[in-house]
Each structure stands twice: as structure tokens, then as C-alpha cells.
Amino acid sequence: MRSAFAGSHPALNFLFFASVVAFGMLFFHPAMLGISFAAALSYSIRLRGRAMCKTLLCVLLPTLLFVVFLGAAFNHYGVTTLFTLSNGNRVTLEAIVHGFATGGMVLTVFLWFVCYNAVVTTDKFLHVFGRVFPTGALLVSMTLRFIPLLTRRMRKIFEAQRGIGYGGGRLRGGLHALSILITWSLENAVDVADSMKSRGYGSRGRTSYTRFFWTRRDVLLTLAVLALDALVIAGMAAGQTRAMYNPYISLPAMTAFSIVLYACYALLCFMPLALDCTEEIRWNRSR
Amino acid sequence: MPRKPLLTVVSLTLCLAAVLVGAFLLRDRSYYLISGVILLLACLPFAALFRRRHGKVRELVIVSVMAALAVASRAAFYMLPTVKPLCAIAIITGLYLGEEVGCMVGVLSMFLSNFLFGQGAWTPYQIFGMGFAAFTAALILRSLRWQGKRIPCAVVGGVCCFLLYGLCADSCAVFAMAPDLTWKSVSAVILSGLPFNASHGAVTGIVIFFLCRPIGEKLERLCTKYQLFYAAETTVPQAEGEPV
Structure with missing residues (x-):
């Protein structure tokens, strides 16, 4: 499907994907993971449609469950025992949650790459x-x-x-x-x-044709992405995104700052989807 | 072609430094950045190669074809994780077109094949390891003038793949899994990767044994026919009527 975000300047596309993929691999905090996962999932479905749903159900969900299963079956750290296996090994809540976090992280980055491949074509690269x-x-x-x-x-x-x-x-x-x-x-x-x-490859003074120009919207959005990046990095530096699953689940306390941080992160991750939706609404109204 | 191994050695050292900086200072989190830096550094000797003889587009396209072959060969055997002819193809290319070219093919194909198999913390280590293994194997074999000998090629290639690539790829697991860098934990991780690396090295050796002559003949023929790579400076000038 044609996406408004895909129509913006390639540098913006790159900046966006670099930030979300980097953040996606950095944060183990469940809220941050959830936001990024939801955004990646919805945007990849918008870009790829039904084919994406099929891949998701047939390949990605089994992978996630497998990672969770592996984590729960072979890691026995954690203080909350759910049940004990016949060989005496404990299955703990912490290991399962950690498995979900790891699997979710892998899945999120994968989904962002699906979006990346749809948006950043070779000419943009x-x-x-x-x-x-x-x-x-x-x-x-x-x-x-x-x-x-x-x-x-x-x-x-x-x-x-x-x-x-x-x-x-x-x-x-x-x-x-x-x-x-x-x-x-x-x-x-x-x-x-x-x-x-x-055809003139390598000759001096040859210019190359480009389809891409900076519009005012691109500039504004790039500045917005940079500002949101800075805020998220500030939150990370303040320790708001830290999460521990071993030996017990410990998350930083919920404060006003952490809520602002989540909001910023959500704004960043859902930016392409929001852009697409606004464009679609505007288009439908104008008809 | 006058070989310039020094530049490649320097850039490989810089690559190693980039991996270590990434592992210790950035706590191994920004691997895309590091793999980008490594790709850039590994291109250094190659870029120098091209600056010296500007306009050799043909060499560029041939490198790209060899890298695509290597990626496709890895993709063809995706079911069997240790059967990666990629390393063998990079070494064979290095053997016949020069170690810098082999290094470049290894780096490029590893970077691109990880787009198919998944990028991650292992990417920079694999890229570095592949470039390093291909470069070293080709350097040893070329300086001993063993290009045409199948068994030495297979042995040296397999051993380089096993030792150098295996060590580099495993160091990723070392930094990820062993939080306290003690000899015990490091050797445990490396020992656990040993069977995998051994079979990868063996497969590389076997593939080199079978493919080194068929591919090598074609590369040599191409170099002679179009005056490329090493043939550019050693043989007679181009014949009349040959398209340039």
C-alpha cells in the first residue's frame, strides 16, 4: 500500500528507522517494548496487508512462543515459582516474562525491518x-x-x-x-x-537525477524525530527504561517523567502511521 | 598488480578496534553503527585500489557478482547452518583476484546475507571475521604461489575459516554471554562453539577443493581476456578492436 511516510524524504525515513530499531534493541522495559511492538505491528500490517498477517501467524508467533518456551524451560532463576517439573527444575514467572521480553524484542526489530524494506527502496538507499x-x-x-x-x-x-x-x-x-x-x-x-x-559512470562533472526534495513537512518531521530521540535518550540516561527480570522483576517507579517518556516514545513510533492516517482522512474529505 | 597488504592489515586492525570499542564502551548495543563502521573500514584498501586505477568499473561489477554468488550460495543451504559456501567463495576470489578483493567480497556478502538471515549483535563480528579469514587465507596461499593446488588451498582455507572466522564469530557470544571476562568463562563459550566451527571449516575446505579450479579458471580467463585486476599490469596491452 502507498504510504505517506514512504513519500517523504529518504533521510527522514532513515533517521526514523535508525532510531526505532536502535531503541527497539536497547529497551527491555515492558512499556517501551509494548509501544514499539504495537507500532511496528500496525505499520507493517498497513504496508503489507494480508500477507503480513499470514507471516505473523505462521512464522512469527510460533517463533515467539518457542523463545518463551526455551527461556522458561532452561532458565530457572527467579523467586516466583509457578510449578516444579518432574525432574525438580522450577518454572518461574520471571523466566517466562523475560522470555516474552526477549522474544518481543526480536519480533519488534524484525517487524521494523519489514517496514524498512517496504519504505526504503534501493533508490532511497x-x-x-x-x-x-x-x-x-x-x-x-x-x-x-x-x-x-x-x-x-x-x-x-x-x-x-x-x-x-x-x-x-x-x-x-x-x-x-x-x-x-x-x-x-x-x-x-x-x-x-x-x-x-x-552512460557516463565515473565521468567528471556528472550530476545524478534525484526525485527527492526537502519539503517543509519533511524538515518539521525530521526536527520532531530528533527532538523525540533526544527526550527518549534523556529518559534512558535517567534510568527510566531500565528493567530487571532476575532474580525478581523490578521496574523503575512510575513518575510524571516516565509517563511523558512513554508518550514521546509512542509519538515517535506511531509517527508514520499517524502521518498515513492524516493523509488518508484529508484525501477522503477532499473527494 | 603491486599488492598492498599493509593498508588491509591496518584497516583490519581498525576493524578489530571498532569491535572492541563497541563491546566495551557502547556495551555492545549499537551493532548497526559498528557494522557500518567496519564495512567502511574494510572498504578502505579496496577504495585505495580503485582510486589508483580510476574507471575500472568492470572490476567493481565483477566483485559485486562474486558477492552475490556468495550470498546466494549461503541462501541455497539455509536449512543446514554449517554449510556456508560463502567463506569458500570469498577465499577463492581472494586467491585469484587478490586478497583485498577477497576481503571485500567476504565483508560485502556477509553484510548483505545477514539482511536475509537477520542482522543483530553478531553482524559486526561475522563481517570482521569473514573479511579477516578470506584476507589471511588468500595472503598465505598467494605468497606461497599455491593457487592451483587444490589440497593446500582446501587445508589453508578450512583452517583459516575454522580458526579466524570461528574465533571472531564466537567473541560475539563471549561478550554477550560471559559478563565477567575470565579465562574460564571465555574458554567455556569458545569450546561450546568448537564443533560448529569445525564443521564450518570442514565444509569450507571441501567446497574450496571442488570449486577452486572451476571458479579460478573462469576468473583467470576473464582477467586475461579483459585485462583486469592482476592482468592489467603484467600482460601485453589490449588488442585492437576490443571494446574498452
């Missing part, structure tokens, strides 16, 4: 990193493009082998296909390079 580090950015984007291409070529080779009735067997046929693939791709690489050169 190149736009942001191309000027700072042109060769590296080019290599990364070119390699990313070659991976599906090689897979497709491999399939073509297999089909051709089958078509001419080649009976090399699985292993030998596979090795031959690999050999063909390497020759083909390396020769093709030279053609690609020549094509790039003839």
Missing part, C-alpha cells in the same frame, strides 16, 4: 549513502540486484538442461549449472560495466 560513500553504496545496491537475477538465471539453466534432455544427474547437473551460471554472470558483468561506462 543510494540517495542517502551515494554521496557519502559512492562506491560502497553502488556495490551494495548492485549486489542486492544480482542476487535475484542469479537465482532466475539458475532456474533458466535448469529448465534448458531439462529441455534438451540433459541427464547429468542431480549433483553433476547442478555443478554444470553452477559452472554455466558463473561464466554467464561474469561475462555479463563486463557488459554491465561497459554499459555503465558508456
